[in-house]
Amino acid sequence: MAYEVEPPKYVRLAQTIQRRIEDGTYPPGTRVPSENQLVQAFGMSRPTVVRALELLKRDGWLESRQGFGTIVRGRPEVVEQQDRRGREALERDESQASGRLVEVGEAPVPVRIASALGLPGRATVLVRRFLLEEDGEAVELVSSYFPAGLVEGTQLASLEVLSGSVREHLEARKKVRFDHVTERISARLPEASEAELLGMPDGVPVLSVLVVACDASGQALQVSDVLLPADRQELEDTYRLN
Template sequence: MPKIQETQPKYLQIAHHIRDQILRGDLRPGDEVPSERQLAADWNVSRPTAARSLEALSHQGLVEKRQGSGTYVRGLEVNRRARELYGRAKQTGKIYTPGEYAVITSAGWLDAPEHVAEALNLAPGGRAVHRRRVTNNESGPITLSTSWFGAEVGERAPKLLEPDRIREGTLMYVENMTGRQGSYAEDRMCARTATADEAADLNLPADSTVLIVHHVVYDLQDRPLEFAEATYPPERWAFEQGYPIT
């Protein structure tokens, strides 16, 4: 069992150790992960610290707690466009497939809207860097998205302020410039009527219904690194999911 290091919170070190076991396949879907009691004994930490490590894994969507039974590795696989793009950038250095391209419609410093400040743990009205883009293919606009980053990131990653495409994608560029690596992400979704600006950017009729996804990327220290708001037009699949029915 690895020893606790002082450079990172204890509960995160435990969570990352179990996460790595899951990603390597040492722990497979349906396998039970160590209990709070076992983790506390193995790592020589308190029960609350052990419980927090399991909460962090659950927060990342890697495990699920079954009442009266234990905590188990989840078998659910979700393929979201953001993960698909990030994986492609890691493999090829390019974020889009042939035929896809993004037009940056706005970039620079802004006072963060309330929901952005909350997602990035910024002070109310704090300054943030934004990048607004429309992604297109041969059929026209396929998504509209705005990425937001806190001031610390904006100061260390100057290309975010320029209205030019970043070949490897904003997240990989930010990782390279700041040394902060994305660890996991959370998505929240809702459907609503498109705003006038969204309808214009996506070439939609007025009063079209769109899918809104709020996407928050966290780093290895569980700090929010990027907040993105994506708008998907009707009749475009943004999610694919597979799961057992027995």
């Protein structure tokens, strides 16, 4: 299975504009070139330009001001400071983390994981399950699922903890590049094995953060189900208003 692909045009354009913001070509507080100017400058279609600008607005690099057009905000500091479960799951060094690897093995892919990975319902995936602990108490259970084609030639199937993060390991061994993450948060009752690992009493729900990590083409490389005991969690986010 091929994973090394060129990012979509709108992503490449957004990255170019980001670099120009960072190098001072488009200073904070100034207007970015108009859509027409960007179309002419980069030889891209208007829909591509519009999509790139919307991506930059969503991520906090730009903002629309009535009567002024699209204004440069600069590097989005608040976004960088946010606590992201997905990034933690991808970049956690297992050998240094406070916890233990509780399960590694092949298993039938759960329905919602299959959908996220783009796999048929009867496919088999590798599951790697890590339990995080603080002061002897279980605080988070991370179940990571990998398509079979991505596991070959890696140490993901090993019962030993990784020296470094899953992201570093896959990018080095498989020459793939993680580009973006989508997080979906829901609440549910844990399965019996999950409740036991987390030390939870009957009837207490968990928060499930489904982390879908993709390359630039949108192909999912890894899906992690991060379970947090709902009675021990408080989620907080800080963001700007346009």
